[in-house]
Amino acid sequence: MELLNRLHQQLQALDDKQLIRKRRTVDSPCGPRVTVDGRELLAFCSNDYLGLANHRKIKLALQEGAAIYGVGSGASHLISGHGRAHAMLEERLAQFVGDQLEAPRAISFCTGYMANLAVIAGLTAHDRDAEIFSEELNHASLIDGARLARVKTHVYPHADLPALETLLKASHAATKVVVTDSVFSMDGNLAPLPRLLALCEQYGAWLVVDDAHGFGTLGANGHGALEHFNLRSPYLVYMGTLGKAAGVGGAFVAAHETVIETLIQKARPYIFTTAAAPAMAHALLTSLDLLEGDEGATRRAHLQALVAQWNHGLRLQRWRRLPSATAIQPVIIGDNAETMRAGAALFEQGLWVGAIRPPTVAPGSARLRVTLSAGHTRQDVSTLITALNALERT
Known part of the structure; x- marks a missing residue:
């Protein structure tokens, strides 16, 4: 078939550029040590x-939730799928990040991707003159959210506040929405949220913050990037994911109660999707208690100690380490083929590190995306540092 031949040619073109992605099947629970195809590996590639x-x-909480609520929710939240566990989770999440928001309320989603589609499209629904101002390095879900909104979108250069201010100053839109990651998923650095919020307040714009990689890890209590920067404003719309630091799955948006009610009424990705399993919501209540308690604080402190060890121990000459104080520690190699060879060489040594290439990152910036976890030991990190330092010199 000509249609199949065309697809085959497209796949071959990706393969020729070292851009084919391959899945590996994990036979063990997510953790620092995983079993893949019968081999035990030390993993530095999950967001746990x-x-x-x-x-x-x-x-145990997930098992208890299944015993109480069963497995599936059976319908969307607005039909019959909004269970007691969902309601309790949303109330708890509103309390969790509520100190940074005015009249806080939360709404839960099956995934962070869906949450970002919903919040951007929901804020601009029925307003064809609305304008979106999107950070250059935003996650794909934020980019697709802007596309789904089908309103004018401006992309401002990474962390370029003067450029963003110029765009905001020139805008006559009644609805202006600035969207940004808090921790950039491929670089590991933080957005200048205090200055972004100041601009949004000055020019009357919503600030949508995707805190997928900050929720649970940033802030004294793990409440995320807003707590880290001590921000509070009615202009803030906050998205956090629950499958990374929280260890389970799903996502939520928290904002002023009027914003959340608007999403319930207008956000199509929320209205037309079956609700997540209530047992997961039940398990997340325990996860939030851990994040906010002594154990969460201990784990965050250990993670920061591992980040400091990494920054002190890695000594690169040809490759480049990006400055990052978060769990995401990229090593820029540049060439796609060399990046794949480096990832394969580490894999042969029993070290699993993600090899990231375009279009996830810009052409010429292929990298190893090292992610550290509080589950790692200092010896684990030392093992990877030694391997990378030696590999770069071969």
Whole structure:
């Protein structure tokens, strides 16, 4: 068939550029040590930043949730799928990040991707003159959210506040929405949220913050990037994911109660999707208790100690380490083929590190994306540092 031949040619073109992605099947729970195809590997590629994905208390809570609520929700939230566990989770999440928001309320989603589609499209619904101002390095879900909104979108250069201000000053839109990651998923650095919020307040714009990689890891209590920067404003719309530091799955948006009610009424990705399993919501209540308690604080402190060890121990000459104080520690190699060879060489040594290439990152900036976890030991990190320092010199 000509149609199949065309697809085959497209796949071959990706392969020629070292851009084919391949899945590996994991036979063990998520953790620092995983079993892949019969081999035990030391993994530095998951987003389980606090090592909670296989936590005994959360597993027991999931089992308890299934015993109470069953498995599936059966319908969307607006039909019959909004269970007591969902309601309790949303109330708890509103309390969790509520100190940074005015009249806080939260709404839960199956995934962070869906949450970002919903919040951007929901804020601009029925307003064809609305304008979106999107950070250059935003996650794909924010980019697609802007596309789904089908309103004028401006992309401002990474962390370029003067450029953003110029765009905001020139805008006559009644609805202006600035969207940004808090922690950039491929670089590991933080957005200048205090200055972004100041601009949004000055020019009357919403500030949508995707805190997928900050929720649970940043802030004294793990409340995320807003707590880290001590921000509070009615202009803030906050998205956090629950499958990374929280160790389970799903996502939520928290904002002023009027914003959340608007999403319930207007956000199509929320209205027309079956609700997540209520047992997961039940398990997340335990996860939030861990994040906010002494164990969460201990795990965050250990993670920061590992970040400091990494920054002190890695000594690169040809490759480049990006400055990052978060669990995401990229090593820029540049060439796609060399990046794949480096990832394969580490894999042969029993070290699993993600090899990231375009279009996830810009052409010429292929990298190893090292992610540290509170589940790692200092010896684990030392092993990877030694391997990378030696590999670069070969």
